Amino acid sequence: MPTPLRLGIAGLGTVGIGTVKIVQHHAALLARRAGREIVVSAVSARNRTKNRDADISGYAWEDDPVALARREDVDVFVELMGGSNGPALAATKAAIETGKDVVTANKAMLAIHGQKLALAAEEHGRVIRFEAAVAGGIPVVKALTEGLAGNEIRRVMGVMNGTCNYILTRMESAGLPYAEVFEEARQLGYLEADPNLDVGGIDAGHKLSLLAAIAFGTKVAFDAVELEGIGRISIDDIRRAGDMGYKIKLLGVAQMTGRGLEQRMSPCLVPAESPLGQLQGGTNMVVLEGDSVGQIVLRGAGAGEGPTASAVMSDVIEIARGARISTFGQPAATLADPVPAKATAPAPHYLRMALSDKPGALAKVATVLGEEGISIDRMRQYHHADSTAPVLIVTHKTTRDAIDHALKRLPATGVVSGEPVAIRIETV
Numbered sequence: 001m002p003t004p005l006r007l008g009i010a011g012l013g014t015v016g017i018g019t020v021k022i023v024q025h026h027a028a029l030l031a032r033r034a035g036r037e038i039v040v041s042a043v044s045a046r047n048r049t050k051n052r053d054a055d056i057s058g059y060a061w062e063d064d065p066v067a068l069a070r071r072e073d074v075d076v077f078v079e080l081m082g083g084s085n086g087p088a089l090a091a092t093k094a095a096i097e098t099g100k101d102v103v104t105a106n107k108a109m110l111a112i113h114g115q116k117l118a119l120a121a122e123e124h125g126r127v128i129r130f131e132a133a134v135a136g137g138i139p140v141v142k143a144l145t146e147g148l149a150g151n152e153i154r155r156v157m158g159v160m161n162g163t164c165n166y167i168l169t170r171m172e173s174a175g176l177p178y179a180e181v182f183e184e185a186r187q188l189g190y191l192e193a194d195p196n197l198d199v200g201g202i203d204a205g206h207k208l209s210l211l212a213a214i215a216f217g218t219k220v221a222f223d224a225v226e227l228e229g230i231g232r233i234s235i236d237d238i239r240r241a242g243d244m245g246y247k248i249k250l251l252g253v254a255q256m257t258g259r260g261l262e263q264r265m266s267p268c269l270v271p272a273e274s275p276l277g278q279l280q281g282g283t284n285m286v287v288l289e290g291d292s293v294g295q296i297v298l299r300g301a302g303a304g305e306g307p308t309a310s311a312v313m314s315d316v317i318e319i320a321r322g323a324r325i326s327t328f329g330q331p332a333a334t335l336a337d338p339v340p341a342k343a344t345a346p347a348p349h350y351l352r353m354a355l356s357d358k359p360g361a362l363a364k365v366a367t368v369l370g371e372e373g374i375s376i377d378r379m380r381q382y383h384h385a386d387s388t389a390p391v392l393i394v395t396h397k398t399t400r401d402a403i404d405h406a407l408k409r410l411p412a413t414g415v416v417s418g419e420p421v422a423i424r425i426e427t428v
Protein backbone atom coordinates (compact mmCIF):
# COMPACT_ATOMS: atom_id res chain seq x y z
CA MET A 1 0.00 0.00 0.00
CA PRO A 2 1.26 3.57 -0.66
CA THR A 3 2.50 5.67 2.23
CA PRO A 4 -0.14 7.07 4.59
CA LEU A 5 -1.41 10.61 4.06
CA ARG A 6 -0.40 12.56 7.16
CA LEU A 7 -2.61 15.32 8.50
CA GLY A 8 -1.75 18.23 10.74
CA ILE A 9 -4.96 19.55 12.27
CA ALA A 10 -5.03 23.11 13.64
CA GLY A 11 -8.18 23.72 15.68
CA LEU A 12 -9.74 21.08 17.91
CA GLY A 13 -13.15 22.64 18.43
CA THR A 14 -16.45 21.47 16.98
CA VAL A 15 -15.11 20.74 13.50
CA GLY A 16 -11.56 19.72 14.45
CA ILE A 17 -12.67 17.10 16.96
CA GLY A 18 -15.34 15.88 14.53
CA THR A 19 -12.59 15.36 11.97
CA VAL A 20 -10.34 13.51 14.45
CA LYS A 21 -13.27 11.24 15.30
CA ILE A 22 -13.85 10.28 11.66
CA VAL A 23 -10.14 9.54 11.15
CA GLN A 24 -10.18 7.36 14.27
CA HIS A 25 -13.54 5.61 13.83
CA HIS A 26 -13.39 5.00 10.08
CA ALA A 27 -9.70 4.24 9.59
CA ALA A 28 -10.28 1.07 7.56
CA LEU A 29 -13.08 2.54 5.45
CA LEU A 30 -11.01 5.65 4.67
CA ALA A 31 -7.99 3.56 3.69
CA ARG A 32 -10.13 1.44 1.34
CA ARG A 33 -11.68 4.45 -0.32
CA ALA A 34 -8.55 6.59 -0.51
CA GLY A 35 -6.26 3.73 -1.45
CA ARG A 36 -3.93 4.64 1.42
CA GLU A 37 -4.13 5.15 5.15
CA ILE A 38 -5.09 8.57 6.48
CA VAL A 39 -3.43 9.40 9.79
CA VAL A 40 -3.01 12.41 12.05
CA SER A 41 0.60 13.35 12.81
CA ALA A 42 0.14 16.45 14.89
CA VAL A 43 -2.46 18.85 16.22
CA SER A 44 -2.67 22.39 17.54
CA ALA A 45 -5.15 24.42 19.53
CA ARG A 46 -4.98 27.26 22.02
CA ASN A 47 -5.24 25.25 25.20
CA ARG A 48 -3.24 22.04 25.47
CA THR A 49 -4.82 20.92 28.73
CA LYS A 50 -8.46 21.35 27.68
CA ASN A 51 -10.57 18.18 27.83
CA ARG A 52 -11.40 17.13 24.29
CA ASP A 53 -14.11 14.74 23.17
CA ALA A 54 -11.56 12.50 21.45
CA ASP A 55 -8.24 10.91 22.40
CA ILE A 56 -5.47 13.06 20.96
CA SER A 57 -2.69 11.70 23.16
CA GLY A 58 -1.11 9.81 20.27
CA TYR A 59 -0.53 12.96 18.21
CA ALA A 60 2.33 15.41 18.48
CA TRP A 61 1.25 18.78 19.87
CA GLU A 62 2.20 22.24 18.62
CA ASP A 63 1.21 25.40 20.48
CA ASP A 64 1.80 27.40 17.32
CA PRO A 65 -0.29 26.49 14.26
CA VAL A 66 2.39 27.96 11.99
CA ALA A 67 4.89 25.48 13.43
CA LEU A 68 2.34 22.72 12.84
CA ALA A 69 1.92 23.82 9.24
CA ARG A 70 5.69 23.66 8.68
CA ARG A 71 6.23 20.17 10.18
CA GLU A 72 7.92 17.67 7.93
CA ASP A 73 5.62 14.84 9.01
CA VAL A 74 2.55 16.74 7.74
CA ASP A 75 1.34 16.31 4.12
CA VAL A 76 -1.98 18.11 4.47
CA PHE A 77 -2.56 21.08 6.74
CA VAL A 78 -6.15 21.02 7.97
CA GLU A 79 -7.08 24.53 9.11
CA LEU A 80 -10.08 24.44 11.47
CA MET A 81 -9.45 27.46 13.71
CA GLY A 82 -11.43 30.14 11.91
CA GLY A 83 -10.91 33.89 11.53
CA SER A 84 -10.19 35.71 8.32
CA ASN A 85 -6.69 36.78 9.35
CA GLY A 86 -4.39 35.99 12.29
CA PRO A 87 -3.17 32.44 12.90
CA ALA A 88 -5.44 30.82 10.29
CA LEU A 89 -4.02 32.95 7.48
CA ALA A 90 -0.43 32.82 8.73
CA ALA A 91 -0.52 29.05 9.10
CA THR A 92 -2.22 28.50 5.73
CA LYS A 93 0.47 30.58 4.01
CA ALA A 94 3.19 28.70 5.90
CA ALA A 95 1.69 25.37 4.85
CA ILE A 96 1.63 26.34 1.19
CA GLU A 97 5.17 27.74 1.29
CA THR A 98 6.45 24.51 2.82
CA GLY A 99 4.75 22.34 0.22
CA LYS A 100 1.59 21.21 2.02
CA ASP A 101 -1.88 20.89 0.58
CA VAL A 102 -4.53 22.67 2.62
CA VAL A 103 -8.04 21.70 3.66
CA THR A 104 -10.04 24.40 5.42
CA ALA A 105 -13.57 25.12 6.60
CA ASN A 106 -12.78 28.82 6.84
CA LYS A 107 -15.12 30.79 4.59
CA ALA A 108 -14.17 34.11 6.20
CA MET A 109 -10.51 33.66 5.29
CA LEU A 110 -11.20 32.47 1.73
CA ALA A 111 -13.77 35.18 1.03
CA ILE A 112 -11.12 37.82 1.76
CA HIS A 113 -7.86 36.13 0.79
CA GLY A 114 -9.03 33.30 -1.48
CA GLN A 115 -7.57 34.64 -4.70
CA LYS A 116 -4.09 35.30 -3.26
CA LEU A 117 -4.04 31.96 -1.45
CA ALA A 118 -5.16 30.11 -4.58
CA LEU A 119 -2.40 31.79 -6.63
CA ALA A 120 0.19 30.98 -3.98
CA ALA A 121 -0.96 27.36 -3.79
CA GLU A 122 -0.69 26.98 -7.56
CA GLU A 123 2.78 28.57 -7.61
CA HIS A 124 3.89 25.92 -5.14
CA GLY A 125 2.03 23.10 -6.87
CA ARG A 126 -0.35 22.69 -3.95
CA VAL A 127 -4.14 22.57 -3.64
CA ILE A 128 -6.57 24.25 -1.27
CA ARG A 129 -9.91 22.51 -0.77
CA PHE A 130 -12.80 23.98 1.20
CA GLU A 131 -15.92 21.84 0.93
CA ALA A 132 -16.78 22.44 4.61
CA ALA A 133 -16.67 26.21 4.24
CA VAL A 134 -19.96 26.41 2.34
CA ALA A 135 -23.18 24.88 3.65
CA GLY A 136 -21.46 22.48 6.07
CA GLY A 137 -22.28 18.89 5.17
CA ILE A 138 -23.80 19.65 1.76
CA PRO A 139 -21.25 18.77 -0.95
CA VAL A 140 -21.97 21.91 -2.94
CA VAL A 141 -18.39 22.87 -3.75
CA LYS A 142 -17.85 19.45 -5.31
CA ALA A 143 -21.24 19.60 -7.04
CA LEU A 144 -20.27 22.86 -8.74
CA THR A 145 -16.61 22.10 -9.35
CA GLU A 146 -17.00 18.52 -10.51
CA GLY A 147 -20.57 17.32 -10.97
CA LEU A 148 -21.65 20.38 -12.95
CA ALA A 149 -18.30 21.18 -14.57
CA GLY A 150 -19.81 20.69 -18.02
CA ASN A 151 -22.51 23.29 -17.51
CA GLU A 152 -22.63 27.00 -17.95
CA ILE A 153 -24.02 27.98 -14.57
CA ARG A 154 -27.01 30.28 -14.78
CA ARG A 155 -27.76 30.92 -11.14
CA VAL A 156 -26.66 29.85 -7.67
CA MET A 157 -29.14 30.43 -4.93
CA GLY A 158 -29.63 29.30 -1.39
CA VAL A 159 -30.16 29.51 2.31
CA MET A 160 -26.64 29.19 3.63
CA ASN A 161 -26.87 30.33 7.23
CA GLY A 162 -28.65 27.88 9.48
CA THR A 163 -28.89 30.31 12.39
CA CYS A 164 -30.89 32.84 10.36
CA ASN A 165 -33.19 30.15 9.02
CA TYR A 166 -33.68 28.88 12.56
CA ILE A 167 -34.56 32.39 13.76
CA LEU A 168 -37.00 33.10 10.91
CA THR A 169 -38.79 29.75 11.10
CA ARG A 170 -38.93 29.83 14.90
CA MET A 171 -40.41 33.37 14.84
CA GLU A 172 -43.13 32.00 12.62
CA SER A 173 -43.85 28.73 14.43
CA ALA A 174 -43.77 30.21 17.96
CA GLY A 175 -45.18 33.62 17.04
CA LEU A 176 -42.26 35.26 18.81
CA PRO A 177 -40.57 38.57 17.95
CA TYR A 178 -37.07 38.72 16.47
CA ALA A 179 -35.37 39.91 19.68
CA GLU A 180 -36.75 37.02 21.72
CA VAL A 181 -35.77 34.34 19.19
CA PHE A 182 -32.35 35.95 18.73
CA GLU A 183 -31.82 35.53 22.50
CA GLU A 184 -33.04 31.94 22.31
CA ALA A 185 -30.54 31.24 19.51
CA ARG A 186 -27.79 32.74 21.65
CA GLN A 187 -28.72 30.50 24.61
CA LEU A 188 -28.69 27.46 22.32
CA GLY A 189 -25.17 28.35 21.18
CA TYR A 190 -26.24 28.81 17.55
CA LEU A 191 -24.77 32.28 17.12
CA GLU A 192 -21.19 32.99 16.07
CA ALA A 193 -19.03 34.80 18.66
CA ASP A 194 -19.86 37.95 16.66
CA PRO A 195 -23.60 37.43 16.01
CA ASN A 196 -23.56 40.00 13.23
CA LEU A 197 -21.69 37.46 11.11
CA ASP A 198 -24.90 35.42 11.18
CA VAL A 199 -27.80 37.86 11.41
CA GLY A 200 -26.03 40.55 9.37
CA GLY A 201 -25.75 38.11 6.46
CA ILE A 202 -21.93 38.30 6.43
CA ASP A 203 -21.26 34.58 6.99
CA ALA A 204 -23.74 33.62 4.29
CA GLY A 205 -22.31 36.36 2.03
CA HIS A 206 -18.82 34.84 2.43
CA LYS A 207 -20.22 31.48 1.33
CA LEU A 208 -22.08 32.95 -1.64
CA SER A 209 -18.97 34.76 -2.87
CA LEU A 210 -17.02 31.47 -2.87
CA LEU A 211 -19.70 29.66 -4.86
CA ALA A 212 -19.97 32.57 -7.30
CA ALA A 213 -16.23 32.36 -8.02
CA ILE A 214 -16.54 28.70 -9.00
CA ALA A 215 -19.82 29.12 -10.84
CA PHE A 216 -18.83 32.10 -12.97
CA GLY A 217 -15.04 31.73 -13.20
CA THR A 218 -14.48 35.06 -11.49
CA LYS A 219 -12.18 36.15 -8.66
CA VAL A 220 -13.85 35.99 -5.25
CA ALA A 221 -15.56 39.33 -4.75
CA PHE A 222 -17.06 39.35 -1.28
CA ASP A 223 -16.90 43.17 -1.21
CA ALA A 224 -19.34 43.23 -4.12
CA VAL A 225 -21.99 41.12 -2.35
CA GLU A 226 -25.03 43.25 -1.63
CA LEU A 227 -25.64 42.42 2.03
CA GLU A 228 -28.67 42.88 4.20
CA GLY A 229 -29.34 40.98 7.42
CA ILE A 230 -32.55 39.77 9.04
CA GLY A 231 -32.66 42.25 11.92
CA ARG A 232 -35.52 44.30 10.47
CA ILE A 233 -37.81 41.33 9.74
CA SER A 234 -40.83 41.52 12.01
CA ILE A 235 -43.28 38.84 13.01
CA ASP A 236 -45.89 40.96 11.20
CA ASP A 237 -43.99 40.59 7.92
CA ILE A 238 -43.64 36.85 8.41
CA ARG A 239 -47.40 36.54 9.02
CA ARG A 240 -48.47 38.87 6.21
CA ALA A 241 -46.09 37.24 3.74
CA GLY A 242 -47.61 33.92 4.78
CA ASP A 243 -51.10 35.24 4.02
CA MET A 244 -49.94 36.05 0.51
CA GLY A 245 -48.43 32.56 0.04
CA TYR A 246 -44.78 33.35 0.80
CA LYS A 247 -42.07 32.62 3.38
CA ILE A 248 -39.26 34.99 4.25
CA LYS A 249 -35.73 33.61 3.90
CA LEU A 250 -32.25 35.07 4.10
CA LEU A 251 -31.58 34.15 0.51
CA GLY A 252 -28.34 34.31 -1.40
CA VAL A 253 -28.47 34.74 -5.16
CA ALA A 254 -25.55 34.94 -7.57
CA GLN A 255 -26.08 35.23 -11.31
CA MET A 256 -24.24 36.61 -14.30
CA THR A 257 -26.46 39.11 -16.05
CA GLY A 258 -26.06 41.45 -18.99
CA ARG A 259 -25.31 44.14 -16.39
CA GLY A 260 -22.55 42.12 -14.72
CA LEU A 261 -22.22 39.77 -11.78
CA GLU A 262 -25.08 40.07 -9.34
CA GLN A 263 -24.42 38.76 -5.83
CA ARG A 264 -26.86 39.46 -3.06
CA MET A 265 -27.58 38.04 0.35
CA SER A 266 -30.75 39.56 1.69
CA PRO A 267 -34.18 38.70 3.07
CA CYS A 268 -36.46 37.65 0.22
CA LEU A 269 -39.93 36.24 -0.12
CA VAL A 270 -40.12 32.83 -1.77
CA PRO A 271 -43.25 30.81 -2.57
CA ALA A 272 -44.31 28.91 0.57
CA GLU A 273 -44.70 25.64 -1.32
CA SER A 274 -41.25 25.81 -3.00
CA PRO A 275 -38.39 23.69 -1.58
CA LEU A 276 -36.76 26.87 -0.26
CA GLY A 277 -40.04 28.00 1.28
CA GLN A 278 -40.42 24.72 3.09
CA LEU A 279 -36.95 24.74 4.60
CA GLN A 280 -37.25 24.57 8.39
CA GLY A 281 -34.89 25.25 11.29
CA GLY A 282 -31.11 25.29 10.94
CA THR A 283 -31.04 23.36 7.68
CA ASN A 284 -29.34 24.76 4.56
CA MET A 285 -30.43 24.48 0.94
CA VAL A 286 -28.53 25.34 -2.21
CA VAL A 287 -30.17 25.54 -5.63
CA LEU A 288 -27.88 25.30 -8.66
CA GLU A 289 -28.98 25.98 -12.21
CA GLY A 290 -26.95 24.89 -15.22
CA ASP A 291 -27.70 25.17 -18.91
CA SER A 292 -27.66 21.42 -19.49
CA VAL A 293 -28.64 19.99 -16.12
CA GLY A 294 -31.48 22.39 -15.32
CA GLN A 295 -32.13 22.90 -11.62
CA ILE A 296 -30.56 20.89 -8.80
CA VAL A 297 -31.59 21.25 -5.16
CA LEU A 298 -29.24 20.20 -2.37
CA ARG A 299 -30.48 20.17 1.21
CA GLY A 300 -28.83 19.20 4.47
CA ALA A 301 -27.11 20.21 7.67
CA GLY A 302 -25.17 23.42 7.17
CA ALA A 303 -23.26 23.18 10.43
CA GLY A 304 -22.42 20.95 13.37
CA GLU A 305 -19.65 18.55 14.24
CA GLY A 306 -20.58 15.54 12.10
CA PRO A 307 -21.78 17.26 8.93
CA THR A 308 -18.89 19.72 8.79
CA ALA A 309 -16.27 17.08 9.54
CA SER A 310 -17.85 14.91 6.85
CA ALA A 311 -17.12 17.68 4.35
CA VAL A 312 -13.57 18.16 5.63
CA MET A 313 -12.91 14.45 5.18
CA SER A 314 -14.26 14.47 1.64
CA ASP A 315 -11.50 16.95 0.76
CA VAL A 316 -8.87 14.92 2.59
CA ILE A 317 -9.90 11.78 0.69
CA GLU A 318 -9.86 13.70 -2.61
CA ILE A 319 -6.24 14.67 -1.92
CA ALA A 320 -5.36 11.17 -0.74
CA ARG A 321 -6.69 9.80 -4.03
CA GLY A 322 -4.35 12.09 -5.91
CA ALA A 323 -6.90 14.48 -7.39
CA ARG A 324 -5.49 17.99 -7.93
CA ILE A 325 -8.42 20.33 -8.40
CA SER A 326 -7.84 24.10 -8.56
CA THR A 327 -9.25 26.01 -5.63
CA PHE A 328 -12.07 27.62 -7.61
CA GLY A 329 -12.33 24.95 -10.30
CA GLN A 330 -9.91 26.55 -12.77
CA PRO A 331 -6.39 27.98 -12.42
CA ALA A 332 -6.54 31.08 -10.25
CA ALA A 333 -4.70 33.18 -12.88
CA THR A 334 -7.53 32.49 -15.34
CA LEU A 335 -10.30 33.77 -13.05
CA ALA A 336 -11.77 36.97 -14.47
CA ASP A 337 -12.15 40.26 -12.64
CA PRO A 338 -15.88 40.37 -11.98
CA VAL A 339 -17.81 43.40 -13.10
CA PRO A 340 -20.39 43.87 -10.35
CA ALA A 341 -23.91 44.52 -11.62
CA LYS A 342 -24.87 48.11 -10.75
CA ALA A 343 -28.51 47.17 -10.31
CA THR A 344 -30.23 43.93 -9.47
CA ALA A 345 -32.50 42.17 -11.93
CA PRO A 346 -36.13 43.41 -11.74
CA ALA A 347 -38.43 41.34 -9.51
CA PRO A 348 -41.85 41.55 -7.90
CA HIS A 349 -41.76 43.18 -4.48
CA TYR A 350 -43.81 42.90 -1.32
CA LEU A 351 -44.73 46.24 0.27
CA ARG A 352 -46.25 46.62 3.71
CA MET A 353 -47.44 49.95 5.05
CA ALA A 354 -49.91 51.49 7.45
CA LEU A 355 -52.34 53.92 5.79
CA SER A 356 -54.72 56.46 7.28
CA ASP A 357 -58.14 54.92 6.80
CA LYS A 358 -59.70 57.84 4.95
CA PRO A 359 -61.05 58.43 1.45
CA GLY A 360 -58.38 58.64 -1.26
CA ALA A 361 -55.50 57.26 0.84
CA LEU A 362 -55.00 54.17 -1.30
CA ALA A 363 -55.34 56.21 -4.46
CA LYS A 364 -52.47 58.48 -3.34
CA VAL A 365 -50.20 55.49 -2.77
CA ALA A 366 -51.23 53.92 -6.08
CA THR A 367 -50.46 57.22 -7.84
CA VAL A 368 -46.92 57.35 -6.44
CA LEU A 369 -46.32 53.73 -7.43
CA GLY A 370 -47.77 54.33 -10.88
CA GLU A 371 -45.61 57.43 -11.41
CA GLU A 372 -42.53 55.35 -10.56
CA GLY A 373 -43.58 52.78 -13.14
CA ILE A 374 -44.57 50.21 -10.51
CA SER A 375 -47.56 48.10 -11.37
CA ILE A 376 -49.67 46.50 -8.61
CA ASP A 377 -50.32 42.78 -8.94
CA ARG A 378 -52.25 42.11 -5.72
CA MET A 379 -53.33 44.15 -2.74
CA ARG A 380 -54.89 43.44 0.63
CA GLN A 381 -56.13 45.68 3.41
CA TYR A 382 -56.51 44.14 6.86
CA HIS A 383 -59.25 44.67 9.38
CA HIS A 384 -58.10 47.12 12.04
CA ALA A 385 -59.34 48.67 15.26
CA ASP A 386 -57.56 52.04 15.08
CA SER A 387 -57.35 54.76 12.46
CA THR A 388 -54.55 53.23 10.41
CA ALA A 389 -55.12 50.31 8.09
CA PRO A 390 -52.41 47.70 7.48
CA VAL A 391 -52.04 47.37 3.71
CA LEU A 392 -50.07 44.83 1.69
CA ILE A 393 -49.16 45.25 -1.93
CA VAL A 394 -47.49 42.73 -4.21
CA THR A 395 -46.08 44.44 -7.29
CA HIS A 396 -45.33 43.11 -10.73
CA LYS A 397 -41.65 42.96 -11.67
CA THR A 398 -39.92 46.23 -10.98
CA THR A 399 -36.47 47.50 -10.10
CA ARG A 400 -35.23 48.15 -6.60
CA ASP A 401 -34.46 51.72 -7.70
CA ALA A 402 -38.11 52.30 -8.58
CA ILE A 403 -39.17 50.86 -5.22
CA ASP A 404 -36.68 53.07 -3.36
CA HIS A 405 -37.84 56.19 -5.20
CA ALA A 406 -41.45 55.37 -4.37
CA LEU A 407 -40.62 54.72 -0.70
CA LYS A 408 -38.91 58.13 -0.52
CA ARG A 409 -41.99 59.84 -1.91
CA LEU A 410 -44.59 58.07 0.23
CA PRO A 411 -44.25 60.23 3.39
CA ALA A 412 -45.18 63.30 1.34
CA THR A 413 -48.56 61.78 0.57
CA GLY A 414 -49.53 62.43 4.20
CA VAL A 415 -51.42 59.12 4.39
CA VAL A 416 -48.64 56.70 5.36
CA SER A 417 -47.74 56.17 9.03
CA GLY A 418 -44.43 54.72 10.13
CA GLU A 419 -41.90 53.32 7.73
CA PRO A 420 -43.14 51.13 4.88
CA VAL A 421 -41.37 47.80 4.40
CA ALA A 422 -40.26 46.52 0.97
CA ILE A 423 -38.93 43.01 0.38
CA ARG A 424 -37.97 41.44 -2.91
CA ILE A 425 -39.88 38.37 -4.08
CA GLU A 426 -37.49 35.90 -5.66
CA THR A 427 -38.57 33.68 -8.50
CA VAL A 428 -37.44 30.21 -7.56
Ligand SMILES: NC(=O)C1=CN([C@@H]2O[C@H](COP(=O)(O)OP(=O)(O)OC[C@H]3O[C@@H](n4cnc5c(N)ncnc54)[C@H](OP(=O)(O)O)[C@@H]3O)[C@@H](O)[C@H]2O)C=CC1
Pocket (backbone or CB within 6 Å): 010, 011, 012, 013, 014, 015, 016, 044, 045, 046, 047, 048, 050, 063, 064, 065, 079, 080, 081, 082, 083, 087, 105, 106, 107, 108, 132, 133, 136, 302, 303, 304, 305, 308
Ligand atom coordinates in the same frame (compact mmCIF):
# COMPACT_ATOMS: atom_id res chain seq x y z
N1 LIG B 1 -19.06 24.83 13.74
C1 LIG B 1 -19.62 24.61 12.55
O1 LIG B 1 -20.68 24.00 12.44
C2 LIG B 1 -18.96 25.11 11.30
C3 LIG B 1 -17.75 25.74 11.34
N2 LIG B 1 -17.13 26.13 10.19
C4 LIG B 1 -15.84 26.74 10.23
O2 LIG B 1 -14.90 25.82 10.79
C5 LIG B 1 -13.88 26.53 11.50
C6 LIG B 1 -13.82 26.01 12.94
O3 LIG B 1 -15.07 26.24 13.55
P1 LIG B 1 -15.43 25.55 14.96
O4 LIG B 1 -14.88 24.20 15.06
O5 LIG B 1 -16.91 25.74 15.09
O6 LIG B 1 -14.71 26.53 15.97
P2 LIG B 1 -14.45 26.31 17.51
O7 LIG B 1 -14.51 27.65 18.14
O8 LIG B 1 -15.30 25.22 18.06
O9 LIG B 1 -12.94 25.79 17.55
C7 LIG B 1 -11.87 26.59 17.17
C8 LIG B 1 -10.60 25.82 17.49
O10 LIG B 1 -9.49 26.57 17.07
C9 LIG B 1 -8.55 26.68 18.13
N3 LIG B 1 -7.85 27.95 17.99
C10 LIG B 1 -8.41 29.18 17.95
N4 LIG B 1 -7.44 30.11 17.84
C11 LIG B 1 -6.27 29.42 17.81
C12 LIG B 1 -4.92 29.81 17.75
N5 LIG B 1 -4.57 31.10 17.72
N6 LIG B 1 -3.99 28.86 17.76
C13 LIG B 1 -4.31 27.56 17.81
N7 LIG B 1 -5.58 27.14 17.88
C14 LIG B 1 -6.53 28.06 17.89
C15 LIG B 1 -9.36 26.60 19.39
O11 LIG B 1 -8.52 26.17 20.46
P3 LIG B 1 -9.08 25.82 21.95
O12 LIG B 1 -10.02 24.66 21.75
O13 LIG B 1 -7.91 25.47 22.71
O14 LIG B 1 -9.79 27.06 22.39
C16 LIG B 1 -10.40 25.57 18.99
O15 LIG B 1 -9.91 24.28 19.21
C17 LIG B 1 -14.24 28.01 11.36
O16 LIG B 1 -13.58 28.54 10.24
C18 LIG B 1 -15.74 27.97 11.09
O17 LIG B 1 -16.21 29.10 10.41
C19 LIG B 1 -17.69 25.89 8.96
C20 LIG B 1 -18.91 25.28 8.87
C21 LIG B 1 -19.65 24.88 10.03
Ligand SMILES: N[C@@H](CCO)C(=O)O
Pocket (backbone or CB within 6 Å): 135, 136, 160, 161, 162, 163, 164, 190, 191, 192, 198, 203, 302, 303, 304
Ligand atom coordinates in the same frame (compact mmCIF):
# COMPACT_ATOMS: atom_id res chain seq x y z
N1 LIG C 1 -23.02 30.29 11.72
C1 LIG C 1 -23.12 29.39 10.62
C2 LIG C 1 -22.30 28.14 10.92
C3 LIG C 1 -21.97 27.36 9.70
O1 LIG C 1 -21.20 28.06 8.80
C4 LIG C 1 -24.59 29.05 10.39
O2 LIG C 1 -25.43 29.37 11.22
O3 LIG C 1 -24.93 28.48 9.36
